[in-house]
Amino acid sequence: MKRYIxxxxxxxFFIPAVRxxxxxxxxxxxxLAQSVNKVPEIKIPDYERFVLNNGLTVYLVEDHSLPIxxxxxxxxxxxxxxxxxxxxxxxxxxxxxxxxxxxxxxxEMDRFKELHxxxxxxxxxxxxxxxxxxxLIEDSGYLLDLISDxxxxxxxxxxxxxxxxxxxxxxxxxxxxQDPVLVDMIFYRYMYGDHPYGYDSDIDLVxxxxxxxxxxxxxxxxxATIAPNMTVLVFSxxxxxxxxxxxxxxxxxxxxxxxxxLPHQKSLAPKDKYGKIYIIHKKTATQxxxxxxxxxxxxxxxxxxSFRMANMVYxxxxxxCRLMDTLRVEKGYAYDARAGYNANKLGGEYAVTxxxxxxxxxxxxxxxxxxxxxxxxxxxxxxxxxxxxxVNFFNALMPKFYVESxxxxxxxxxxxxxxxxxxxxxxxxxxxxxxxxxxxxxxxFEKNLDPEHFMTVILGDKDQIVPQFEEAGIxxxxxxx
Numbered sequence: 243m244k245r246y247i248x249x250x251x252x253x254x255f256f257i258p259a260v261r262x263x264x265x266x267x268x269x270x271x272x273x274l275a276q277s278v279n280k281v282p283e284i285k286i287p288d289y290e291r292f293v294l295n296n297g298l299t300v301y302l303v304e305d306h307s308l309p310i311x312x313x314x315x316x317x318x319x320x321x322x323x324x325x326x327x328x329x330x331x332x333x334x335x336x337x338x339x340x341x342x343x344x345x346x347x348x349x350e351m352d353r354f355k356e357l358h359x360x361x362x363x364x365x366x367x368x369x370x371x372x373x374x375x376x377x378l379i380e381d382s383g384y385l386l387d388l389i390s391d392x393x394x395x396x397x398x399x400x401x402x403x404x405x406x407x408x409x410x411x412x413x414x415x416x417x418x419x420q421d422p423v424l425v426d427m428i429f430y431r432y433m434y435g436d437h438p439y440g441y442d443s444d445i446d447l448v449x450x451x452x453x454x455x456x457x458x459x460x461x462x463x464x465x466a467t468i469a470p471n472m473t474v475l476v477f478s479x480x481x482x483x484x485x486x487x488x489x490x491x492x493x494x495x496x497x498x499x500x501x502x503x504l505p506h507q508k509s510l511a512p513k514d515k516y517g518k519i520y521i522i523h524k525k526t527a528t529q530x531x532x533x534x535x536x537x538x539x540x541x542x543x544x545x546x547x548s549f550r551m552a553n554m555v556y557x558x559x560x561x562x563c564r565l566m567d568t569l570r571v572e573k574g575y576a577y578d579a580r581a582g583y584n585a586n587k588l589g590g591e592y593a594v595t596x597x598x599x600x601x602x603x604x605x606x607x608x609x610x611x612x613x614x615x616x617x618x619x620x621x622x623x624x625x626x627x628x629x630x631x632x633v634n635f636f637n638a639l640m641p642k643f644y645v646e647s648x649x650x651x652x653x654x655x656x657x658x659x660x661x662x663x664x665x666x667x668x669x670x671x672x673x674x675x676x677x678x679x680x681x682x683x684x685x686x687f688e689k690n691l692d693p694e695h696f697m698t699v700i701l702g703d704k705d706q707i708v709p710q711f712e713e714a715g716i717x718x719x720x721x722x723x
Contacts, residue, residue, distance in 0.1 A: 297471025311479030315373030322505035330448035399457035416710025469500035509589030530702035535593035536695035552683035604710035
Protein backbone atom coordinates (compact mmCIF):
# COMPACT_ATOMS: atom_id res chain seq x y z
CA MET A 243 0.00 0.00 0.00
CA LYS A 244 2.78 2.36 0.75
CA ARG A 245 3.98 4.36 -2.27
CA TYR A 246 7.22 6.23 -2.63
CA ILE A 247 8.38 9.12 -4.71
CA UNK A 248 11.15 8.04 -7.02
CA UNK A 249 13.32 11.10 -7.64
CA UNK A 250 12.82 12.13 -11.21
CA UNK A 251 14.89 14.78 -12.93
CA UNK A 252 13.69 18.20 -11.82
CA UNK A 253 10.17 17.00 -11.16
CA UNK A 254 11.25 17.01 -7.55
CA PHE A 255 11.06 20.80 -7.83
CA PHE A 256 7.90 20.86 -9.93
CA ILE A 257 5.36 18.34 -8.70
CA PRO A 258 3.64 18.85 -5.33
CA ALA A 259 4.09 16.26 -2.62
CA VAL A 260 2.56 13.14 -4.10
CA ARG A 261 3.56 9.54 -3.62
CA UNK A 262 3.13 7.98 -7.04
CA UNK A 263 5.99 5.91 -8.40
CA UNK A 264 7.50 6.67 -11.80
CA UNK A 265 10.82 5.30 -13.03
CA UNK A 266 12.95 7.73 -15.03
CA UNK A 267 15.58 6.90 -17.65
CA UNK A 268 17.24 8.73 -20.55
CA UNK A 269 15.24 6.55 -22.92
CA UNK A 270 11.99 7.55 -21.25
CA UNK A 271 12.94 11.21 -21.50
CA UNK A 272 13.68 10.88 -25.22
CA UNK A 273 10.44 9.02 -25.90
CA LEU A 274 8.30 11.47 -23.98
CA ALA A 275 10.02 14.60 -25.22
CA GLN A 276 9.99 13.65 -28.90
CA SER A 277 6.36 12.53 -29.09
CA VAL A 278 3.65 15.16 -29.23
CA ASN A 279 1.76 14.60 -26.00
CA LYS A 280 -1.71 15.97 -25.46
CA VAL A 281 -2.42 18.49 -22.74
CA PRO A 282 -3.55 16.42 -19.74
CA GLU A 283 -6.43 17.12 -17.40
CA ILE A 284 -6.27 15.74 -13.88
CA LYS A 285 -9.67 14.59 -12.64
CA ILE A 286 -10.42 16.02 -9.21
CA PRO A 287 -12.49 13.41 -7.33
CA ASP A 288 -15.77 14.41 -5.74
CA TYR A 289 -15.01 15.22 -2.14
CA GLU A 290 -16.73 16.65 0.89
CA ARG A 291 -15.11 19.22 3.13
CA PHE A 292 -16.35 19.90 6.65
CA VAL A 293 -15.07 21.58 9.78
CA LEU A 294 -15.60 20.36 13.34
CA ASN A 295 -16.52 22.76 16.13
CA ASN A 296 -12.90 22.74 17.30
CA GLY A 297 -11.70 23.98 13.89
CA LEU A 298 -10.40 20.66 12.56
CA THR A 299 -10.84 20.64 8.77
CA VAL A 300 -11.54 17.31 7.07
CA TYR A 301 -11.72 16.25 3.42
CA LEU A 302 -13.35 12.95 2.48
CA VAL A 303 -13.51 11.14 -0.85
CA GLU A 304 -15.00 7.72 -1.53
CA ASP A 305 -12.81 5.33 -3.53
CA HIS A 306 -14.16 1.81 -3.75
CA SER A 307 -11.44 0.40 -5.99
CA LEU A 308 -9.71 -1.37 -3.08
CA PRO A 309 -10.80 -2.31 0.48
CA ILE A 310 -8.44 0.18 2.09
CA UNK A 311 -8.38 3.61 3.69
CA UNK A 312 -5.56 6.09 3.12
CA UNK A 313 -4.98 9.40 4.85
CA UNK A 314 -2.80 12.45 4.64
CA UNK A 315 -2.72 15.59 6.69
CA UNK A 316 -1.15 18.98 7.23
CA UNK A 317 -0.68 21.13 10.30
CA UNK A 318 0.06 24.75 9.45
CA UNK A 319 3.29 26.33 10.67
CA UNK A 320 6.06 23.74 10.52
CA UNK A 321 9.70 24.61 11.09
CA UNK A 322 8.95 28.32 10.72
CA UNK A 323 7.86 28.19 14.39
CA UNK A 324 11.38 27.38 15.62
CA UNK A 325 13.82 29.64 17.46
CA UNK A 326 17.61 29.38 17.41
CA UNK A 327 17.76 28.12 20.99
CA UNK A 328 15.49 25.18 20.09
CA UNK A 329 16.54 24.70 16.46
CA UNK A 330 15.54 21.31 15.10
CA UNK A 331 12.95 20.67 17.80
CA UNK A 332 10.14 20.13 15.27
CA UNK A 333 11.73 16.94 13.95
CA UNK A 334 12.45 15.62 17.43
CA UNK A 335 8.92 16.39 18.59
CA UNK A 336 7.28 14.54 15.69
CA UNK A 337 9.62 11.59 16.20
CA UNK A 338 8.57 11.31 19.85
CA UNK A 339 4.88 11.81 19.06
CA UNK A 340 4.74 8.87 16.65
CA UNK A 341 6.82 6.66 18.96
CA UNK A 342 4.39 6.58 21.88
CA UNK A 343 1.63 8.49 23.66
CA UNK A 344 0.26 9.05 27.14
CA UNK A 345 -2.00 6.05 26.51
CA UNK A 346 0.47 3.73 24.77
CA UNK A 347 4.11 2.95 25.46
CA UNK A 348 6.44 2.45 22.52
CA UNK A 349 6.00 -1.32 22.76
CA GLU A 350 2.22 -1.00 22.97
CA MET A 351 2.20 1.38 20.01
CA ASP A 352 4.27 -1.02 17.91
CA ARG A 353 2.07 -3.98 18.84
CA PHE A 354 -1.11 -2.02 18.13
CA LYS A 355 0.08 -1.05 14.65
CA GLU A 356 1.31 -4.55 13.88
CA LEU A 357 -1.83 -6.27 15.15
CA HIS A 358 -4.14 -4.13 13.01
CA UNK A 359 -1.86 -3.59 10.02
CA UNK A 360 -1.67 0.16 10.52
CA UNK A 361 0.82 2.50 8.92
CA UNK A 362 1.25 6.02 10.26
CA UNK A 363 3.93 8.67 9.88
CA UNK A 364 4.49 12.26 10.88
CA UNK A 365 7.05 14.73 9.59
CA UNK A 366 7.77 18.41 9.17
CA UNK A 367 8.59 20.89 6.42
CA UNK A 368 9.30 24.60 6.46
CA UNK A 369 5.66 25.75 6.45
CA UNK A 370 3.71 22.76 7.75
CA UNK A 371 3.79 19.41 9.51
CA UNK A 372 2.79 16.32 7.54
CA UNK A 373 0.76 13.23 8.38
CA UNK A 374 0.21 10.03 6.41
CA UNK A 375 -1.22 6.62 7.05
CA UNK A 376 -3.22 3.69 5.75
CA UNK A 377 -5.00 0.52 6.77
CA LEU A 378 -7.48 -2.04 5.54
CA ILE A 379 -10.95 -0.53 5.60
CA GLU A 380 -12.05 -3.00 8.27
CA ASP A 381 -9.41 -1.46 10.54
CA SER A 382 -10.31 2.18 9.84
CA GLY A 383 -11.54 2.66 13.40
CA TYR A 384 -8.17 1.59 14.76
CA LEU A 385 -6.41 3.99 12.37
CA LEU A 386 -8.56 6.90 13.56
CA ASP A 387 -7.90 5.91 17.16
CA LEU A 388 -4.17 5.88 16.50
CA ILE A 389 -4.14 9.27 14.75
CA SER A 390 -6.22 10.98 17.41
CA ASP A 391 -4.10 9.49 20.18
CA UNK A 392 -0.86 10.70 18.58
CA UNK A 393 -2.17 14.21 17.96
CA UNK A 394 -4.02 14.70 21.23
CA UNK A 395 -1.99 12.80 23.83
CA UNK A 396 1.77 13.27 23.41
CA UNK A 397 4.10 12.04 26.13
CA UNK A 398 7.52 13.63 26.04
CA UNK A 399 8.79 12.38 29.41
CA UNK A 400 8.52 8.73 28.38
CA UNK A 401 11.17 6.17 29.30
CA UNK A 402 12.54 6.29 25.76
CA UNK A 403 13.22 10.04 25.87
CA UNK A 404 16.92 9.77 26.75
CA UNK A 405 17.48 6.99 24.22
CA UNK A 406 15.88 9.08 21.49
CA UNK A 407 17.99 12.05 22.53
CA UNK A 408 21.17 9.99 22.27
CA UNK A 409 20.09 8.70 18.87
CA UNK A 410 19.61 12.30 17.76
CA UNK A 411 23.10 13.26 18.94
CA UNK A 412 24.58 10.26 17.15
CA UNK A 413 22.71 11.08 13.95
CA UNK A 414 23.90 14.68 14.03
CA UNK A 415 27.48 13.57 14.65
CA UNK A 416 27.38 11.18 11.70
CA UNK A 417 25.72 13.76 9.46
CA UNK A 418 28.49 16.26 10.10
CA UNK A 419 30.99 14.00 8.34
CA GLN A 420 28.98 13.98 5.11
CA ASP A 421 30.02 16.40 2.37
CA PRO A 422 26.51 17.38 1.17
CA VAL A 423 25.49 18.14 4.76
CA LEU A 424 28.46 20.46 5.27
CA VAL A 425 27.75 22.31 2.03
CA ASP A 426 24.09 22.76 2.95
CA MET A 427 24.98 23.87 6.47
CA ILE A 428 27.10 26.78 5.26
CA PHE A 429 24.88 27.60 2.30
CA TYR A 430 21.61 27.82 4.24
CA ARG A 431 23.25 29.42 7.28
CA TYR A 432 24.38 32.30 5.11
CA MET A 433 21.26 32.31 2.94
CA TYR A 434 18.76 32.62 5.78
CA GLY A 435 20.77 34.00 8.68
CA ASP A 436 18.64 33.91 11.83
CA HIS A 437 15.46 32.88 9.97
CA PRO A 438 14.05 29.44 10.89
CA TYR A 439 14.16 28.24 7.27
CA GLY A 440 17.90 27.68 7.64
CA TYR A 441 17.97 26.02 11.04
CA ASP A 442 17.43 22.36 10.16
CA SER A 443 20.38 22.37 7.73
CA ASP A 444 22.73 23.86 10.32
CA ILE A 445 24.05 20.76 12.06
CA ASP A 446 26.19 22.78 14.46
CA LEU A 447 23.26 25.00 15.47
CA VAL A 448 20.97 22.02 16.04
CA UNK A 449 23.65 20.12 17.98
CA UNK A 450 24.08 23.08 20.33
CA UNK A 451 20.32 23.55 20.63
CA UNK A 452 19.66 19.93 21.59
CA UNK A 453 21.08 20.60 25.05
CA UNK A 454 18.15 22.98 25.57
CA UNK A 455 15.56 20.32 24.79
CA UNK A 456 13.56 18.88 27.66
CA UNK A 457 10.17 17.21 28.04
CA UNK A 458 8.86 20.52 29.35
CA UNK A 459 10.22 22.47 26.36
CA UNK A 460 8.74 19.89 23.99
CA UNK A 461 5.32 20.15 25.61
CA UNK A 462 5.53 23.94 25.43
CA UNK A 463 6.44 23.74 21.74
CA UNK A 464 3.66 21.21 21.08
CA UNK A 465 1.09 23.54 22.65
CA ALA A 466 2.34 26.41 20.49
CA THR A 467 2.21 24.44 17.23
CA ILE A 468 -0.26 21.54 17.28
CA ALA A 469 -4.00 22.22 17.50
CA PRO A 470 -7.15 21.12 15.64
CA ASN A 471 -7.80 24.60 14.26
CA MET A 472 -4.41 24.42 12.50
CA THR A 473 -4.94 20.89 11.19
CA VAL A 474 -6.36 19.51 7.95
CA LEU A 475 -6.98 15.78 7.53
CA VAL A 476 -7.63 13.98 4.24
CA PHE A 477 -9.19 10.52 3.94
CA SER A 478 -9.76 8.44 0.82
CA UNK A 479 -11.05 4.91 0.78
CA UNK A 480 -13.71 2.26 0.61
CA UNK A 481 -16.12 3.97 3.00
CA UNK A 482 -19.38 5.87 3.10
CA UNK A 483 -18.83 9.60 3.64
CA UNK A 484 -21.85 9.73 5.90
CA UNK A 485 -20.51 7.01 8.18
CA UNK A 486 -16.93 8.24 8.07
CA UNK A 487 -18.01 11.71 9.22
CA UNK A 488 -19.56 10.13 12.31
CA UNK A 489 -16.37 8.19 13.06
CA UNK A 490 -14.18 11.27 12.64
CA UNK A 491 -16.37 13.39 14.90
CA UNK A 492 -16.24 10.65 17.50
CA UNK A 493 -12.44 10.39 17.28
CA UNK A 494 -11.55 14.10 17.27
CA UNK A 495 -14.38 16.09 18.87
CA UNK A 496 -12.65 16.12 22.28
CA UNK A 497 -9.52 17.76 20.86
CA UNK A 498 -9.56 21.31 22.18
CA UNK A 499 -9.06 24.37 20.00
CA UNK A 500 -6.11 26.63 20.87
CA UNK A 501 -5.42 30.32 20.11
CA UNK A 502 -2.29 29.74 18.03
CA UNK A 503 -0.65 32.20 15.65
CA LEU A 504 1.25 31.34 12.49
CA PRO A 505 4.83 32.50 11.87
CA HIS A 506 5.02 35.71 9.86
CA GLN A 507 8.69 36.75 9.88
CA LYS A 508 9.82 37.09 6.26
CA SER A 509 13.29 35.91 5.31
CA LEU A 510 15.71 38.70 4.37
CA ALA A 511 17.89 38.85 1.28
CA PRO A 512 21.51 38.02 2.23
CA LYS A 513 22.83 41.06 0.37
CA ASP A 514 26.10 41.08 2.31
CA LYS A 515 26.80 37.63 0.85
CA TYR A 516 26.15 38.50 -2.80
CA GLY A 517 29.18 37.60 -4.92
CA LYS A 518 30.98 35.83 -2.07
CA ILE A 519 32.74 32.49 -2.57
CA TYR A 520 33.30 30.21 0.43
CA ILE A 521 35.68 27.25 0.24
CA ILE A 522 35.03 24.57 2.87
CA HIS A 523 38.40 22.88 3.24
CA LYS A 524 38.35 19.10 3.34
CA LYS A 525 41.70 17.59 2.47
CA THR A 526 40.31 14.12 1.80
CA ALA A 527 37.59 15.27 -0.60
CA THR A 528 37.98 13.74 -4.06
CA GLN A 529 35.36 16.00 -5.64
CA UNK A 530 34.52 19.66 -5.44
CA UNK A 531 30.90 19.95 -4.32
CA UNK A 532 29.48 23.22 -5.58
CA UNK A 533 26.32 25.05 -4.53
CA UNK A 534 25.60 28.53 -5.89
CA UNK A 535 22.48 30.49 -5.06
CA UNK A 536 20.61 33.53 -3.86
CA UNK A 537 17.26 34.58 -2.44
CA UNK A 538 14.15 34.26 -4.60
CA UNK A 539 10.44 34.95 -4.45
CA UNK A 540 7.94 33.40 -2.04
CA UNK A 541 5.16 30.96 -2.87
CA UNK A 542 2.61 33.65 -3.77
CA UNK A 543 4.61 34.93 -6.77
CA UNK A 544 1.97 35.03 -9.55
CA UNK A 545 4.28 34.00 -12.41
CA UNK A 546 5.96 31.07 -10.68
CA UNK A 547 4.87 28.57 -13.34
CA SER A 548 6.29 30.66 -16.20
CA PHE A 549 9.56 31.14 -14.34
CA ARG A 550 9.74 27.45 -13.51
CA MET A 551 9.49 26.42 -17.13
CA ALA A 552 12.16 28.94 -18.10
CA ASN A 553 14.45 27.62 -15.40
CA MET A 554 13.93 24.06 -16.62
CA VAL A 555 15.48 25.09 -19.92
CA TYR A 556 18.51 26.40 -18.03
CA UNK A 557 18.97 23.71 -15.41
CA UNK A 558 16.31 21.01 -15.15
CA UNK A 559 18.90 18.26 -14.83
CA UNK A 560 17.63 16.67 -18.05
CA UNK A 561 20.12 15.79 -20.73
CA UNK A 562 19.16 18.72 -22.95
CA CYS A 563 19.10 21.60 -20.47
CA ARG A 564 21.79 24.25 -20.84
CA LEU A 565 23.83 23.29 -17.76
CA MET A 566 23.91 19.57 -18.53
CA ASP A 567 24.59 20.15 -22.21
CA THR A 568 27.68 22.18 -21.32
CA LEU A 569 28.99 20.62 -18.11
CA ARG A 570 28.26 16.99 -18.96
CA VAL A 571 27.87 16.56 -22.71
CA GLU A 572 30.38 19.14 -23.95
CA LYS A 573 32.98 19.32 -21.16
CA GLY A 574 32.48 15.97 -19.45
CA TYR A 575 32.90 17.58 -16.03
CA ALA A 576 29.80 16.45 -14.18
CA TYR A 577 27.43 13.53 -14.02
CA ASP A 578 24.66 15.83 -12.83
CA ALA A 579 24.09 19.59 -12.80
CA ARG A 580 20.81 21.28 -12.00
CA ALA A 581 19.19 24.51 -10.93
CA GLY A 582 16.17 24.43 -8.64
CA TYR A 583 14.44 26.50 -6.02
CA ASN A 584 12.16 26.50 -3.03
CA ALA A 585 9.30 28.98 -2.89
CA ASN A 586 7.98 29.06 0.67
CA LYS A 587 5.42 31.21 2.46
CA LEU A 588 7.99 33.54 3.97
CA GLY A 589 10.64 33.57 1.27
CA GLY A 590 12.58 31.33 -1.06
CA GLU A 591 15.97 30.45 -2.45
CA TYR A 592 17.46 29.51 -5.80
CA ALA A 593 20.38 27.07 -6.07
CA VAL A 594 22.61 25.52 -8.71
CA THR A 595 24.34 22.29 -7.64
CA UNK A 596 26.95 20.02 -9.17
CA UNK A 597 30.03 17.92 -8.33
CA UNK A 598 33.24 18.10 -10.38
CA UNK A 599 36.92 17.23 -10.06
CA UNK A 600 38.72 19.84 -7.94
CA UNK A 601 40.77 21.21 -10.85
CA UNK A 602 37.53 21.96 -12.72
CA UNK A 603 36.00 24.08 -9.94
CA UNK A 604 36.79 27.52 -11.38
CA UNK A 605 35.72 26.67 -14.91
CA UNK A 606 32.50 25.13 -13.59
CA UNK A 607 31.76 28.24 -11.52
CA UNK A 608 32.35 30.44 -14.55
CA UNK A 609 30.32 28.16 -16.82
CA UNK A 610 27.27 28.32 -14.54
CA UNK A 611 27.42 32.12 -14.66
CA UNK A 612 28.16 32.27 -18.38
CA UNK A 613 25.24 30.01 -19.30
CA UNK A 614 22.91 32.14 -17.20
CA UNK A 615 24.25 35.35 -18.72
CA UNK A 616 23.87 33.96 -22.24
CA UNK A 617 20.13 33.70 -21.58
CA UNK A 618 19.85 36.97 -19.67
CA UNK A 619 21.76 38.97 -22.28
CA UNK A 620 19.96 37.18 -25.12
CA UNK A 621 23.17 35.87 -26.59
CA UNK A 622 21.40 32.50 -26.54
CA UNK A 623 17.81 33.28 -25.52
CA UNK A 624 15.28 30.60 -24.64
CA UNK A 625 13.95 29.07 -27.84
CA UNK A 626 10.52 27.78 -28.78
CA UNK A 627 12.03 24.35 -29.39
CA UNK A 628 13.53 24.15 -25.90
CA UNK A 629 10.30 25.28 -24.30
CA UNK A 630 8.25 22.84 -26.36
CA UNK A 631 10.40 19.88 -25.28
CA UNK A 632 10.06 20.84 -21.63
CA VAL A 633 6.30 21.42 -21.80
CA ASN A 634 5.77 18.28 -23.86
CA PHE A 635 7.70 16.18 -21.37
CA PHE A 636 5.58 17.40 -18.47
CA ASN A 637 2.37 16.81 -20.39
CA ALA A 638 3.35 13.15 -20.60
CA LEU A 639 4.42 12.75 -16.99
CA MET A 640 1.88 14.82 -15.04
CA PRO A 641 -0.93 12.21 -15.15
CA LYS A 642 1.43 9.56 -13.79
CA PHE A 643 1.72 11.49 -10.55
CA TYR A 644 -2.01 11.63 -9.93
CA VAL A 645 -3.20 8.07 -10.43
CA GLU A 646 -4.67 7.53 -6.96
CA SER A 647 -7.47 9.57 -5.41
CA UNK A 648 -5.42 10.28 -2.29
CA UNK A 649 -2.63 11.78 -4.40
CA UNK A 650 -4.99 14.17 -6.16
CA UNK A 651 -6.86 15.13 -3.01
CA UNK A 652 -3.66 15.63 -1.04
CA UNK A 653 -2.48 18.08 -3.69
CA UNK A 654 -5.85 19.86 -3.67
CA UNK A 655 -5.77 20.25 0.09
CA UNK A 656 -2.16 21.44 0.15
CA UNK A 657 -2.97 24.08 -2.46
CA UNK A 658 -6.18 25.26 -0.81
CA UNK A 659 -5.44 25.02 2.89
CA UNK A 660 -1.70 25.72 3.05
CA UNK A 661 -0.98 27.88 0.01
CA UNK A 662 -4.39 29.62 -0.24
CA UNK A 663 -4.69 28.68 -3.91
CA UNK A 664 -7.45 27.26 -6.07
CA UNK A 665 -8.77 23.73 -5.62
CA UNK A 666 -8.09 23.24 -9.33
CA UNK A 667 -4.53 24.55 -9.07
CA UNK A 668 -3.16 21.39 -10.74
CA UNK A 669 -5.09 21.93 -13.96
CA UNK A 670 -4.61 25.68 -13.87
CA UNK A 671 -0.87 25.09 -13.71
CA UNK A 672 -1.04 22.68 -16.65
CA UNK A 673 -2.97 25.20 -18.72
CA UNK A 674 -0.55 27.93 -17.67
CA UNK A 675 2.63 26.18 -18.72
CA UNK A 676 1.02 25.08 -21.98
CA UNK A 677 0.08 28.66 -22.81
CA UNK A 678 3.43 30.39 -22.29
CA UNK A 679 5.74 31.15 -25.18
CA UNK A 680 9.50 31.56 -25.34
CA UNK A 681 9.21 35.34 -24.97
CA UNK A 682 7.27 34.95 -21.70
CA UNK A 683 9.76 32.42 -20.36
CA UNK A 684 12.64 34.69 -21.33
CA UNK A 685 11.04 37.65 -19.57
CA UNK A 686 10.54 35.73 -16.32
CA PHE A 687 14.10 34.42 -16.40
CA GLU A 688 15.42 37.95 -16.83
CA LYS A 689 13.13 39.34 -14.13
CA ASN A 690 14.15 36.95 -11.36
CA LEU A 691 17.78 35.91 -11.85
CA ASP A 692 20.98 37.89 -11.41
CA PRO A 693 24.32 36.01 -11.39
CA GLU A 694 25.93 38.90 -9.52
CA HIS A 695 23.86 37.77 -6.53
CA PHE A 696 25.33 34.27 -6.49
CA MET A 697 26.66 33.18 -3.11
CA THR A 698 28.90 30.19 -3.75
CA VAL A 699 29.90 27.37 -1.42
CA ILE A 700 32.49 24.85 -2.60
CA LEU A 701 33.65 21.89 -0.52
CA GLY A 702 36.99 20.35 -1.41
CA ASP A 703 40.75 20.45 -0.94
CA LYS A 704 41.64 24.13 -0.70
CA ASP A 705 45.14 23.46 -2.03
CA GLN A 706 43.64 22.32 -5.32
CA ILE A 707 40.79 24.82 -5.53
CA VAL A 708 41.95 28.16 -4.13
CA PRO A 709 44.90 28.72 -6.53
CA GLN A 710 42.53 28.59 -9.52
CA PHE A 711 40.47 31.47 -8.17
CA GLU A 712 43.51 33.45 -7.03
CA GLU A 713 45.05 33.24 -10.51
CA ALA A 714 41.77 34.51 -11.95
CA GLY A 715 41.75 37.39 -9.47
CA ILE A 716 38.61 36.14 -7.74
CA UNK A 717 38.69 36.46 -3.92
CA UNK A 718 37.53 33.54 -1.78
CA UNK A 719 37.05 32.91 1.92
CA UNK A 720 38.26 29.65 3.43
CA UNK A 721 36.22 27.83 6.07
CA UNK A 722 38.11 25.28 8.14
CA UNK A 723 35.79 22.62 9.53
